[in-house]
Amino acid sequence: MDVREPAGGAPERRARRRERLLTTATELFTTRGYAGTSIERLCSTTRVSIRAFYEEFESREALLIALHDSVAQAGLTAALGVLADPAVESAGTHDRIAALARAYVAAVTADPAATRIAFVEVIGVGRAVEEHRLLWRSLWTDFLTGEAERAVARGEAVARDYTLAMVALIGAINELVAHWARHHTSLSREALADELIHHALATLGARRRTGE
Structure with missing residues (x-):
């Protein structure tokens, strides 16, 4: 060779x-x-x-983790970029969730091959990869719980403990993106983002506005 x-x-x-x-x-x-x-x-x-x-790389799993990190970091960076926009900072919950979801989807689906690795190929690989995924899930749980608390403070979401609800929401998001990765030739990014927005608003107990 x-x-x-x-x-x-x-x-x-x-x-x-x-x-x-x-x-x-x-x-x-x-x-x-x-x-x-x-x-x-x-x-x-x-x-x-x-x-x-x-x-x-110390192992094949370490290489897979590096690929997963690249996509996961892109999604987080996109979300934080949205929050840096003053218009989004002061926006209502509907508009804020929509902006976050669309930015996140655009980032994590930019390369369908990378999306498949980060949301499909990582499943069931081994303990090291699963523990790494759980670290990212914990980070997103905190992030989304903070968004829920903001919505509650604005009177735009039902007041309750959202920790477990956000764990469930993250699981739903991961599965939806994995489904898109398997069927991206027939499922648009727009449809994926719309579904993520729907799930997030439903979790908050906030209805989408007519026409959304």
Whole structure:
């Protein structure tokens, strides 16, 4: 196997090698599945040595976590970007939830292959990946509970403890995005975002306005 690296300094070469591994993993995990892609297959396709692989990732699960993180971070960054908009900061719950949902969907579905990995291929892989997913779920639970408390304070949502409700909402969102990843050629992003908005407002006990 040819494992020669392109010209350039060591940090640049390693960065390019890591990116090649991530790109190849995205292709293989979505065509062969995570379970069907060995480290040996990944390395031979990427044309790097197994030793080089372990210089970048401690395991195949670590590589999967890195791919999941990329999508998860994009979704969070998009949501935080929405909240930085003064118009959204002062908006009512309906408009705020809609803006958050549409930004989130746009970010996590930008690359359907990456979406499939982050919402489909990560399921049932192993303890390390599942614990990592639970960390992200805890973060989103806190985020969405804060949004619920804001809606309650504005008199736009039913007053109650939303912690478990948000855990359930996150599970529904993950499953909806996973469904989109499997059927994205026939299901629009707009329809996905609309459904997320519907679920979020229903969880808050807030009806959507007529025409929404």
